Amino acid sequence: MPFDLASRLAERRAAHLYRRRPLLETPQQPEVTVDGEQLLAFCSNDYLGLASHPDVVRAMQQGAARWGVGGGASHLVMGHSTPHHQLEEALAEFTGRPRALLFSTGYMANLAAVTALVGQGDTVLEDRINHASLLDAGLLSGARFSRYLHNDVDSLAKRLDKAAGDTLVVTDGVFSMDGDLANLPALCATAKVKNAWVMVDDAHGFGPLGKTGGGIVEHFGLGIDDVPVLVGTLGKAFGTAGAFVAGSEELIETLIQFARPYIYTTSQPPAVACATLKSLELLRSESWRRDHLNSLIARFRQGASEIGLTLMDSPTPIQPILVGSSERALKLSAALRERGILVGAIRPPTVPTGSARLRVTFSASHSEAQVERLLDILAECWNQMAEEPEADA
Ligand code: PMP
Numbered sequence: 001m002p003f004d005l006a007s008r009l010a011e012r013r014a015a016h017l018y019r020r021r022p023l024l025e026t027p028q029q030p031e032v033t034v035d036g037e038q039l040l041a042f043c044s045n046d047y048l049g050l051a052s053h054p055d056v057v058r059a060m061q062q063g064a065a066r067w068g069v070g071g072g073a074s075h076l077v078m079g080h081s082t083p084h085h086q087l088e089e090a091l092a093e094f095t096g097r098p099r100a101l102l103f104s105t106g107y108m109a110n111l112a113a114v115t116a117l118v119g120q121g122d123t124v125l126e127d128r129i130n131h132a133s134l135l136d137a138g139l140l141s142g143a144r145f146s147r148y149l150h151n152d153v154d155s156l157a158k159r160l161d162k163a164a165g166d167t168l169v170v171t172d173g174v175f176s177m178d179g180d181l182a183n184l185p186a187l188c189a190t191a192k193v194k195n196a197w198v199m200v201d202d203a204h205g206f207g208p209l210g211k212t213g214g215g216i217v218e219h220f221g222l223g224i225d226d227v228p229v230l231v232g233t234l235g236k237a238f239g240t241a242g243a244f245v246a247g248s249e250e251l252i253e254t255l256i257q258f259a260r261p262y263i264y265t266t267s268q269p270p271a272v273a274c275a276t277l278k279s280l281e282l283l284r285s286e287s288w289r290r291d292h293l294n295s296l297i298a299r300f301r302q303g304a305s306e307i308g309l310t311l312m313d314s315p316t317p318i319q320p321i322l323v324g325s326s327e328r329a330l331k332l333s334a335a336l337r338e339r340g341i342l343v344g345a346i347r348p349p350t351v352p353t354g355s356a357r358l359r360v361t362f363s364a365s366h367s368e369a370q371v372e373r374l375l376d377i378l379a380e381c382w383n384q385m386a387e388e389p390e391a392d393a
Contacts, residue, residue: 016326017347027052028239030366032342039342040370042360047208047317048289049365050239050279060240063274071267075102076256079267087273090280091232091244095214097224099252100244103261104268106203106233107133109243111140112259113199113229114170118143122165125156125196127172127182132350134170134201143168150175153186160194167194168229173202173216174209177351177359179314181205184216188226199229206283207237208293208317213283224248237283240276242268289364293317296362296371303375307382320346320357321378328385329356335381341374 012018025033028051032041050056063083073079084102091100103109114137118124124138128147138145144164149155156169169191171182182200191198202215210218217227224230229251234242245255255262283289300319304311310322323329329345336343336358347356362371 016330017349022342030363030370034342037337037340039337039340040373041342042362042366042374043342043344044363045204045236045361046239046363046365047204047237047293047361048213048239048283048286049363050237050282053239053279053282055282056239056275056279059278060271060275063271064269067270067274069269069271071104071269073267074263074265075267076263081267081270081273083270083273083277084267087277087280088244090277091246094280094284095217095230095232095246097230097246098249100246101252101255101262102268102273103243103245104265105241106201106231106235106243108261108265109231109233109245110134110201111137112255112261113231113245114138114168115141115261116255116259117141117197117199117229118166118168123159123163123167124170125159125163125167126170127151127175129175129178130170130172131176131201131203134172138170151180151183151187153183153190156187157190160190160196163194163196167191167196168199169196170199171201172204173200174204174316174318176204176318177320177346177357178312179204179316179318179320180312181209181216181219181315184220184222184227188222192226197228198226199231200227201231201233203231203233203236203243204316204318206232208290212287213237213290234272234276234279238276238279240279241272242276293362293364296366296368299368299371300360300362300375303371304378307375307379309378309382317362319360319362321360322355322357324354324356326356329358332381332385333358335384336377339377339381341377 022034028044028046071079088100110133118141120142122143124143124145126138126147129150146159148159173182188198205215207213209215230246232244234240312320326347333345343358343360346359
């Protein structure tokens with residue numbers, strides 16, 4: 001039967017892979033109401049606690065009062081307004097690059113950058129656990145597309161040997177489901193030998209990483225020669241929405257001329273750019289947010305290892321707990337929720353089969369007491385689960 005959607009959905013349900021959207025009835029903050037229940041949440045990407053910051057909210061309100069609520073048109077037609085321009089200049093200065101270009105979402109920034117830079121006859125090499133938007137971009141580009149083993153420089157080098165045309169090496173800065181860092185110094189050095197360009201999507205690194213929140217390139221002290229194409233998203237640590245690509249004058253002009261996901265879409269509301277200008281200022285200057293976040297992460301890792309949980313090699317606010325089967329991940333997530341803790345279960349196809357996990361994330365707006373509460377409840381639920389046999393693999 002064509003379009004047998006009911007069967008497709010039933011299969012997904014039977015495999016414990018059905019996804020549902022929790023309804024958030026309060027702003028982004030640690031204590032939330034979701035589906036009518038009061039919960040303590042550890043699953044937002046609002047890493048620095050800026051999404052509900054009064055100064056950022058005020059900047060958005062003032063921006064809306066002055067500029068209205070819509071972008072109105074694409075950037076190339078009549079949608080490129082003064083706040084967009086000011087934010088691009090501020091992001092260029094922040095990243096230490098000649099220019100930056102704003103996008104409405106990170107997904108589009110990634111599609112735009114890859115498809116504008118490589119096409120038929122070229123090569124795109126990606127870490128195999130890159131974000132879906134980067135993998136989709138590689139496929140859409142029409143370039144020869146190959147995935148190297150996660151963070152594996154030898155595996156990348158082998159593929160570089162066979163590459164043809166302009167070659168783009170693409171990696172997440174912080175891997176979104178594992179929380180680990182790209183091995184950037186080695187990846188960049190390997191790419192350079194073969195005249196390949198490196199593109200880094202640092203959606204999760206800007207804000208938490210680097211002395212001034214400049215992300216993985218600041219963390220490793222890398223420059224534009226190492227990473228000519230740098231992507232950041234604004235919906236995570238910046239607390240607002242949208243994304244940017246930062247790089248050379250020529251790179252940005254190339255995107256403006258050739259990137260279809262840039263050209264054929266409405267600009268983000270200018271008020272969002274006003275809010276982001278304020279959150280950028282806070283992200284850079286309030287280093288206590290990073291310090292507090294890092295101390296919460298260290299405490300969690302210590303406590304979780306005492307409980308016997310399997311964590312990943314992550315120094316970032318993304319601290320997944322590996323569980324194994326989708327069924328067990330759902331069970332642990334449900335047990336936590338019954339006790340007032342909200343953490344999402346991440347299952348295939350987002351992560352490989354057998355590596356379902358709870359993706360715990362921390363924010364500077366969490367308190368130490370809230371992390372202790374998470375650890376206490378995790379210990380209780382984990383010990384209870386350990387006594388039950390695993391049903392599937
Ligand atoms: N890149 C990475 C690594 C991400 O985790 C995400 C969002 N989860 C994106 C890009 C997409 O960004 P946006 O949500 O702004 O579309």
